[in-house]
Amino acid sequence: MCGIAANVGEQILSLLGYNAGCLPVRYLGVPLISSRLKGSDCRALVDRIIARAKSWTCRALSYAGRLQLVKIILFAIQVYRSSIFILPKAVIKQIEQTLRAFLWKGSDLSTRGAKVAWEYVCLPKKEGSLGLRGLEEWNRAAMLKHLWHICTDKEQSVWSSWIRTHLIRANNFWELKIPGECTWAWRKILKLRPLARANFKFRHPLGPLVERYGERLIYDSGLGRNAVVGAITNGAEWDWPTAPSMEWMEVKNATPGDFKPNPMRDDFLQWGGDPSGRFSVKSAWESIRSRGPEVEWHRVVWHKKAIPPHAIILWLAVRNRLNTQEKLCVHGIISEVRCVLCGQGVEDLDHLFFSCPFSERLWLLLCDKCNLPWIQRSWVESVGWMIQNSKGKSLKSLIYKRMFAASVYAIWRERNTRTFQDKARHVSSIVYDMMFWIRVKCNTLHGLSPSQENRWLQRSWGISEDVFWPW
Template sequence: MQRVLPLLIDYSQNAFVPGRSIIDNVLLAQELMAGYNQRRLPQRCTLKVDIQKAYDSVEWDFLLEVLRLFNFPHQFITLINQCVSTASFSVSLNGSIHGFFKGGRGLRQGDPMSPYLFVLVMEIWNSLLRFRIRNAPEFQYHWKCKELGLTNLCFADDVLLFCKAHLPSIKVLTNTLTEFATLSGLKVNPAKSQIILSSSVQQERQQILEYLGFHEGSLPIRYLGIPLTSSRLTIADCRPLIDKVDARLAGWNNQNLSYAGRLQLIKSVLSTLNTYWASAFILPKGILKSLEKKMRRFLWHGSSGSGIAKVAWVQVCKPKEEGGLGISSLIATNQALMLKQLWRILQHDGNSIWVDWVYRYRLRHSTIWTFNGTTGSWGWKKLLKLRPLLRSGVTYKIGDGSSFNLWQDVWHERGPLCLTYPQGPRITGLPLTTLLSSVLQRNQWCWPASIDAEIVAQLPPTDPTAADTIYWNSSSGTYSLKSAVSLIQPSTPRVLWYGLLQGKFKVPRHGFVLWLAIMEKLSTMDKPWVPRAENGCVLCDGHFNETHEHLFFNCWYSKRCLSILKSKIRFHWPYSEWQRGLIWASKNGEATTLLMRLFGLPWQP
């Protein structure tokens, strides 16, 4: 069923459909609700509809009729009927399970088939809504929705409806919801639904509210877990994200975790909690720095500790091969995730309603490179500021020239020619909408004689037998988060000792302590975070300062211990200086495992 959903489901629904993204709903809703606080813009409204007990209310007869309508095989429909109608339920009362009883409707939550069936049910409502609107001349679309025929965004049972703030239009939407409820059993819960009216709605406001019976909401509102605003995202709007991180940290308070354990939790849990938000917005830097501060404190001191970090966070965030711990910078990750949205626009992603809307209403007469309009949400404006990064991450390969704009695409090393050579369209007589193919004939450039000679001298090669292609500058030629982060974060040379920390049989906690030793950040007495009365080495009766070099090579007690260890494990360390010994160990395969064992034993956190 999953394979056929993209063919059956309108792209205003993005839940559980392969190739579609929940982020499209958030991005498009944000664009449509931009400027709701401005009275000079057209009157419009958004209905945030709550469907009462959505999965539990689907009528089985209606579901089976939906499957027949979509021409699913009879045998398949019979199997689905058996799956949904044979379930029995029991009730937990005072800690005991009592009885079994048959259900009469609904889809079982947790069943992997249920989401797909529910999406098909909602598609019938979508089709019904389109049909009623086509036959309702009084209906007026929401601003910037008519060309796409856009009236709703659905993600399973999370529904947004859009129209002009005009009572006859609202009646068309609500009447369709009522009709659909009669057929399917899916009813609107007015107590949990709300309507958001733009500030330009004055005279009809009270009349609309009285008719609907919905609560009047105000921006920001939460949609799919993310705040939608009419202005920029504030730190207060991001409070739920901070609270989520704090809740995770609080749950780890009583766990005695090693450095390596805390590092793994940061990578697998804390670093990913903001990924969803970071895929939809350029988050405020204050929020990202606050999250990184919490991660840094947790790494070095646990959930409730505080103090000085042993190694600078910039070093920690470097890739492992460059001497760091491989934690991605949240700011770089946020920008990399948003670069993906620009990449999707460049690729004209056909599965995305948001990309389609962008081309219809934002890039009608321009490209992503030359758009300079002042309209749009704050998120759109922030996204456009990433264009220089995108430019450094993509390459245009010219084929027959039929897909690239002559003046507004970045196929030329100068960038968009309409910006670097603004008089070009006037001088050549070729308008801004001209395609590159108009100056290509039989694999030869055919420019007007009036064109700037420098432009002609820098023309790239072409391949008329191939299609125009835009490549991401990576080995695969397509976007990946890792390659985008590498594009944003400046790389440093690979460290020689990288191999000492990596390997199939190496213990992570030993590797972390060895990394601290390599950084010369072990807790010797000369370090500022170590509580002490004096700097003297206690093993030498305080006669010498306890430093990194002293601890390993000059302390008489350490020398004796190392001598015994070397004799027992037949291990020869030929140097008495840390850096020279480190270089030797990096080149000596046998020394790698021995070093990790050696440094991992005495200085466990």
């Protein structure tokens, strides 16, 4: 209680039977604070994410399984809080550290041994990454929703109405200076305006003149900075400024004679980050996120019919992030680099895929199923060949991509089984499993053309004839 004497406050509490409290208190799951948000205020959020990550104790979870848990569950825990506050950087760092540790090491949450730097993991798949989102960028995108409500939600929201009435008043929101004394939350919202302004588009015939014509024209006209296009209209006719300005004359002459203002239309704002003009957090994130170059191989790794455990191992191989013996030797972890599959060559990516006699035999057995001639190539050349020869949506292209990913996955798994469990499987047994994986996925297709090539592949792989039905 504020603004009253201490003895008066005690009397009120005594009469009402309440106890005096202090900020911060929790309301609707978030802390109510009178100062800036501190790391201690978000401790419960961080602890909840850590506890949830540690609850999945099954060591059999693959990278692909943990990736789905990070995307769907762990990341979602912070979404509500991120849409209300700008989270402190220390909190964002703790949360991302937990997500990164769980992705690469599981529920142990070890911070060592990440395969790929987190900033590269948080890029779209077409840019060669896993499609996660950076928490800081997502937090800012979610907060842009408040700016959108301030500018567009004229009557429905009590909060936005209060902001316009008591904080913005008659000022231009975009030009409003950050007050020396204002709440931490309001200051953070005002600091987001440069991010929003690039995508907030006022539409003619009504709206700020600055957005329509630029600051120089407004200065020449003698109108105020907050003037709207309605200031140069008179009903359904134009009322151009009389200022002796060449720029204004150019605007007047460039306006078609049949283009008249519509006084019955209200101001409206469009979000430039989406073709529909409607704001969404997803499109806001897309407009402000970090970007990387698009990679050609993403269609080979992340196509719609990809098997997730296969895809992520192939992704690591393409990025040269598999811990082969050759790489471990370079870092001084081991001294022997002999391939465990053939017992002869040096185990690196070129040898494993597909120069090793064991892996070459496995790959050639699959190539025979496609009547595909194959010559020995380096790993980089093999990836390039697959990019060029698996384009399109034909059954052949789909089988090429699936058997490529399945081969990399099966070879790497067999290598690990022999290295850590001292168990070995025959090539024919591994190929049988791979054909089963590919066949099951292909059986989910429908509406394929019953061409001679597709018929031959369907019989060769044992795929159901239902794939040719239109339903």
